[in-house]
Amino acid sequence: MRLWHQALLPLLPRAQILGQHRECCALRGKGWGKKHSTVNYVFTHSYKKLVDYHFLVLKEMEHRGYTPDPKWYSPEYRGKNIGPWPNLLIKEASQLDNTTIFPEHNKDYLEECIANLRQKGIDLKVPFPGDSCSS
Numbered sequence: 424m425r426l427w428h429q430a431l432l433p434l435l436p437r438a439q440i441l442g443q444h445r446e447c448c449a450l451r452g453k454g455w456g457k458k459h460s461t462v463n464y465v466f467t468h469s470y471k472k473l474v475d476y477h478f479l480v481l482k483e484m485e486h487r488g489y490t491p492d493p494k495w496y497s498p499e500y501r502g503k504n505i506g507p508w509p510n511l512l513i514k515e516a517s518q519l520d521n522t523t524i525f526p527e528h529n530k531d532y533l534e535e536c537i538a539n540l541r542q543k544g545i546d547l548k549v550p551f552p553g554d555s556c557s558s
Contacts, residue, residue, distance in 0.1 A: 425461045428533040432483045434547045440483055447477035452502035464527045470508055474498045476524045
C-alpha cells in the first residue's frame with residue numbers, strides 16, 4: 424500500500440496508475456483508518472485530502488483514455504459496501520494542479536518513491552519540482 428508522490432502521477436506506468444486508483448478506492452472505503460505503515464499519514468488529515476488526491480488520479484486516468492466509474496467523482500462516495508461520507512466538499516481540479524495535497528509528499532518522499540519504483544525495475548526521468556514540493 425502506497426500513495427505515490429503526486430508529482431509522479433503523470434509519469435507512472437499503467438499498472439501503477441491503475442493500482443493507485445484501487446488503493447484510493449480501498450482507502451476511501453472500508454480501509455479508512457486502518458493502519459498500514461506506508462499510508463498512516465493519510466489518516467492524520469481530513470478525509471477530504473484523500474478525495475482531492477484521488478481526483479488527481481482519476482484525472483490522470485481520464486487523460487490516458489480510461490473511464491473510471493463515475494461514482495468515484497462524487498466526493499461522498501465510498502464504494503458499494505459502505506455509506507456515503509456526508510457533507511464533503513472538494514476543490515475544482517484546476518485548483519489542485521499546483522497544490523501539494525499531503526505535506527508529507529515533499530522532496531524526500533519524492534526521492535523515496537523514485538527509489539521504490541527503481542527497485543521494481545521502473546526508471547522514471549523525473550524533473551524535480553523544486554517549487555511545487557515543500558521541503
